[in-house]
Amino acid sequence: MNTTSLDCSGLNCPLPILRLSKAIGSVKTGDRIELIATDPGAIKDVQAWANQTGNTLIESRQDAQRYTFVVAKGHQ
Amino acid sequence: MTKHRRQKLSAVERRSLIVHKAIELFAQQGFRATRVKDIAERVGTSDALVFQHFPTKRDLYDAILDELCARRHFTEVEQLLYYTPEYDVEDVLQRLSAWLLEQTDTEPAWLRLILYAALEQDDGAAGLIEEHFQRIIDYVAYEVAEGQRSGKFKPGDAGVYARDFFSGLLGLSVMRTVARDQRYRLDSPRTAAAVHVATFLRGIAASGGERN
Numbered sequence: 001m002n003t004t005s006l007d008c009s010g011l012n013c014p015l016p017i018l019r020l021s022k023a024i025g026s027v028k029t030g031d032r033i034e035l036i037a038t039d040p041g042a043i044k045d046v047q048a049w050a051n052q053t054g055n056t057l058i059e060s061r062q063d064a065q066r067y068t069f070v071v072a073k074g075h076q
Numbered sequence: 077m078t079k080h081r082r083q084k085l086s087a088v089e090r091r092s093l094i095v096h097k098a099i100e101l102f103a104q105q106g107f108r109a110t111r112v113k114d115i116a117e118r119v120g121t122s123d124a125l126v127f128q129h130f131p132t133k134r135d136l137y138d139a140i141l142d143e144l145c146a147r148r149h150f151t152e153v154e155q156l157l158y159y160t161p162e163y164d165v166e167d168v169l170q171r172l173s174a175w176l177l178e179q180t181d182t183e184p185a186w187l188r189l190i191l192y193a194a195l196e197q198d199d200g201a202a203g204l205i206e207e208h209f210q211r212i213i214d215y216v217a218y219e220v221a222e223g224q225r226s227g228k229f230k231p232g233d234a235g236v237y238a239r240d241f242f243s244g245l246l247g248l249s250v251m252r253t254v255a256r257d258q259r260y261r262l263d264s265p266r267t268a269a270a271v272h273v274a275t276f277l278r279g280i281a282a283s284g285g286e287r288n
Contacts, residue, residue, distance in 0.1 A: 013154065
């Protein structure tokens with residue numbers, strides 16, 4: 001299982017999700033992507049996106065204005 | 077004689093009423109000239125209650141933008157972007173553009189708010205509106221950059237292309253609203269948006285721009 005980091009700090013939605021969507025397409029099932037975002041809109045967007053696309057939001061945490069999401073490709 | 081009964085509003089209804097009355101007042105007399113007291117009077121409530129719903133002016137501006145469907149609509153576009161793997165960029169740009177033109181065609185308050193924010197140099201209002209626009213401009217720049225990577229679009233600063241796209245669109249919406257020349261309004265928002273997007277895409281196409 002590999003984890004790829006994707007820093008989307010400073011990017012407004014929809015860009016973090018578009019980048020996440022692209023990144024998930026290039027990894028294997030079970031691999032993880034750690035997404036870092038600063039747009040608060042990412043909180044609901046990442047969760048909804050994971051639910052709708054059959055991927056899994058493993059972890060979500062907030063540190064001040066910085067949001068970190070760990071998404072695994074596919075159902076876990 | 078009609079007997080008037082004061083209706084008891086729920087918190088949600090009162091909040092919505094405050095936003096509607098604030099839009100009316102801001103669009104009529106600008107941000108600076110409008111005091112919380114004016115909004116409270118128009119709603120028929122107290123200043124304190126307005127502050128209770130909107131502790132800062134920024135909260136109120138935020139709610140106004142939401143009310144004007146700006147973010148709500150963009151969410152619809154996001155749905156398309158997120159869940160349609162092979163979405164068509166031209167289709168997305170047309171939807172965004174048609175939305176902006178429909179917004180300014182049907183809700184003059186929207187354009188007045190933008191103009192007041194610019195003319196009064198109200199940092200809060202201008203900042204929020206720019207932030208909202210920036211979201212769209214950033215998205216357009218992203219698509220241009222992606223298209224450049226794949227060889228679809230010609231090289232150049234994607235941010236400049238995106239700002240030009242948006243400025244042209246906003247200029248079109250202003251002219252549709254203020255120009256006396258009826259030709260600006262002959263096309264529906266959807267048709268005008270399609271022309272604007274097609275012209276833009278043709279202009280930045282890698283093989284476009286040459287004259288025969």
